[in-house]
Amino acid sequence: MIIFVLRLLDIGRFLEGITFEFKIGLIGSICLNITLIAIFGIPHSVMAREGFKKYLRRIVPPPIERSFYVLIVSITLITLSCFWQPIDLEIWNFKSILGKYIAYSIFLIGLSVAVVSTFLIDHFELFGLKQAWNFLLKTREHTAEFLTPSLYKLVRHPMMFGIILVIWSTPLMNLGHLILSIGMTLYIIIGTFFEERDLARIFGEKYLQYKRAVPMLLPFFTFNQKVIKK
Structure with missing residues (x-):
């Protein structure tokens, strides 16, 4: 994702040789780009749900389940990057x-x-990587712990907050980049909503208290909620 955004920022010129541009007009380019975002976002969210994971474990050994997920996400992201259609209409x-x-x-x-x-x-x-390594060493995995180190005391999903800053922070915003930014922001919000339902189910009241105290994606916007204590 970061490399793809670098290409949009015109920094990653080395990627130009592995992209495919089609003469399909403005509407066609917009529709294709939205489809590519969906191809990336839908599997990314669906495969992260516990119900799908249970089904996946029947096919893929549990130690490489996460690696398989990362592989599929990487393939869809590469597809997004290679077939993304630039739309140079300047926004700012x-x-x-x-x-x-x-x-x-x-x-x-x-x-x-x-x-x-x-x-x-x-x-x-x-x-x-850790799951596969533990399996090779026959090391028993630890039970999931609820942790809120440093950045997680400011925002519940700091990685998603960082990605939002990355995709929106550009001195030159064109229509193609704007579609990506809006699409990925919506994907992050929707995906985070479903992820938090899973986290609440796993960690119970502890996570619900954390959720009430710390903003989801924008630090310091607590909406009169109590600040979480260490």
């Missing part, structure tokens, strides 16, 4: 040096938050 353009510095600074902050947040919980478990 910060031409001043200050405007560009501000936009890129927010981008880097978002990138840092997204990456750091994966390590705050368990980076290697997130990508399915």
